[in-house]
Amino acid sequence: MTLHIGQPQRRENARRHLAGRGRFVSDLALPRMLHAVFVRSPMAKGRILGIDIEAASLCPGVVRIFTAADLNPRCQPWVGTLDHFAGMQSPPMNILAEESVLWTGHPVAMILARSRAEAEDAADRVLVDIEDAEPVTGGVPVLQPGAARANDAADSNLCYEALLQTPDVDRAFAGAAHVVEAGFTFGRHTAVTLEPRAVVADYDPSSGALTVHQGTQTPYQFQDVYARHFGLPEGKVRVIAPDVGGSFGMKLHVYNEEMGAVAASLILGRPVRYVADRLESFVSDIHARDHDVYGRMAVAADGTILAMEIDDLTRIGAVSAYPRTSAAEGNQVIRLMGAPYRMADYRGKLSVAFQNKVQTSQYRAVGHPIACAVTEALVERAAEATGCDSFEIRARNLIADDAYPHVSATGYQFEKLSHQACLARLRGMMDPGALRAEQAALRARGIYRGFGIASFVEITNPGATFYGVGGARISAQDGAVVRMLPSGDIHCAISVTEQGQGTETIIAQVVADQLGVVPERVSVTTGDTATTPSGGATWACRGAGIGGETALRAGRQLRDRILTLAGALVQTDPATLRLAGGAVVDAATGAPRIALEEIGRIATYRPDTLPDGIDHSLTVAHHFAPGGYPFDFTNGIQGSLVEVDVETGLVTLLKHWVVEDCGRIINPLLVDEQIRGGVVQGLGPAFFEECQYDADGQLTNGSLADYLVPMAVEMPDIKIAHIETPTQDTILGAKGVGEAGTAAAGAAAMNAVNDALRPFGACLTQTPMTPLRILDALDAARQERTAP
């Protein structure tokens, strides 16, 4: 069964990209297509007194200018709350600002012209009169009663709060030999997909059909959103996501601009294209993180972790994102704390606050980097307090590999993880003894190196408990249609999508193994609601685990269908037959009985020669929803080796290690590159990436010249090893892997930097760990030492 599953199959679709033949939405041009440009609020909060579009509408090439009054009525407003987040509030949002502007970049008018350049020229001529108001851009005080509100349509700045606790948590702290604690700040950053958000909405009034070409991970979700919010029959809405130039969670949220493109196309009956330019991406793509966390850990004298207490304040935008909300990240932060450890008691408090900045929401590894960094930094402090080393304290506290199933203090159920095996493997790879010796020798020469490690769990393969129970119309199931062509080649249309992870390749591998063919004979279609069955698509690391299982089960049904037909044709009991080498073979001897193309030929062109009543349909459809555990957690551990220049604060990343357990590995080539890409997206915000705002709510570094993303020269080589613990919930046994790298890379790096700075007593608790912050930490430590 597993001839190709587990093999480093290359990606067939990579060839197109290598030849410059990618098909991105930003490449698409349709007849009569108009180009959209948005006029945006230059201030973070204010009241619109007037918009003068007269001069702009006379500009060459301009076809139409919309303000809220003519565009918004076409669209049902959206509200970013979920029922299972009890007490959550978020005011409704619509395409263009009506009375208030709520963040710098909030769209207030939309211009449609023959070209983007002409639309931009006209945008410069739109006069917007806004009465400035004091924006809410701060932290804790905004939640005090009577504080000025970020969004006057909300009754306070509190979007959502949650409390999670075990009954004995206070007793655990009271009885602890040591309590270690620290406050952490995780900066705001953003996805920076290399292809910006892109949409071409194409409404045909003659047929009533809306086709939306959109760079997104989740075409079905948008089919549903457009149907409901624009009052269209779902069957008349088609969403096509062709090649997507990066997404990482950012392209599955509802944005004003995409809704605007659809509304404008509905009104004008012409294709409308909107492609964000990079400056617009910074003020409209979701941002991520922005958390202040206070954490405490109770530790016994022998280093046993007894309990944690967490207070997380996260600042979102002026509304919560739709349809997944801006509260899901904080919710995961407080639930993932301490997850790798046996720790029995816990209290986690979450406050989600509105402010006048770009909305935050789900981006790769939602919540994980924060929970992991806080937990692992406190574990290091516990190690120091109890005289353990980094490996020893984890060995004492990690959930034992034979102690599953296990329920975490925060209520997560773990089927089976492999923390101890991962720790042992990492120790072998890193050789901490040698690293310590090298560190000591270099310190003597004024060179400061440090290493740090971080254990993690990652949420993958989510079931309906993730969003469905909260009333969100986000599918937890996926579907596949697998068919054999008359030639014996196989086609699979599936609801999971491709953004370069290799989804189509692993689906081909899985299907190939069910049907005894090589993956080259399996073509895969994704990303089109009209040609693939409905499903959740690709997010939260569900492509391989849920998509793969869907394909496997569909493939097996087709296999059975083929064997039944073959049994009739060669007059043999189908139970004595199997598929291999592109043919039906004798199960015992492997001797070929009939080739797939022969079956395809007869079933298609000569069904009259088949026995009466036999089902000759060589197409099966199957949908699969994960059952069993609510999530398939994965686990692993990462290590980081850094060198800090204590004169300049510059950090050199020397090496990074990952040991990861994502269950059954379908394609090791793709898995490793998912991990590497993920690690770099974790190291970016740890050292470079930050959306910096001033007190007026202006983003001061919103361009690719100012916002730093990790470059080749700054990134280390990344060594990867695997432990394989397949989930028993599925036949395939695969779990997700796309977010694992991002989950713990920053945590390991923060521990490494602090290890390097240990001789100075300096300690970083804020990301990104910029040279300036490192020098500040060194200064603070120096002052503390010299203080009387």
Place this chain on the structure above:
Amino acid sequence: MKVLVNTIVNGAPVQEAVTPRSSLADFLRDDLGLTGTHLGCEMGACGACLVLLDGAPVHACLVLAVQAEGGRIETIEGLTETGAVADLQESFHDRNALQCGYCTSGMLMSAQALLARNAAPSRDEIRDALSGNYCRCTGYEAIVDAIAATGRARAVTAAPANTEAAE
């Protein structure tokens, strides 16, 4: 008002009327349909738009179409057709040195230019040469590996054939 621009694009002469403010990238993508050249920032930072102008990589987002007058432009489509980067493309494919593919054309341009001036670059030199190429998906290591492997393979092919005689 449009102006005429005469260039050689991927080996073929092209005469096209363009608006004076059109960038070379817009000219290639919108007027000639060569969409293998991508736009990631339109300010010379990301490298997605790199093309070869008279053999040297330039940011097509920063160069105006009119500045290419009389120039010889090669895009990924042309380099693919001539086979000039076939080995690099194969190495990238083997090593899975691309995911979404949006940075890939620009990466191939930088790689080709690097290998032309330094046939056997070290890993550090490769990382350095990619300092104007953003990739958000891969984490860069596979790209470095693929370029290094191509450099090694080209060195073998280019090696003088007299080693056999010496045996």
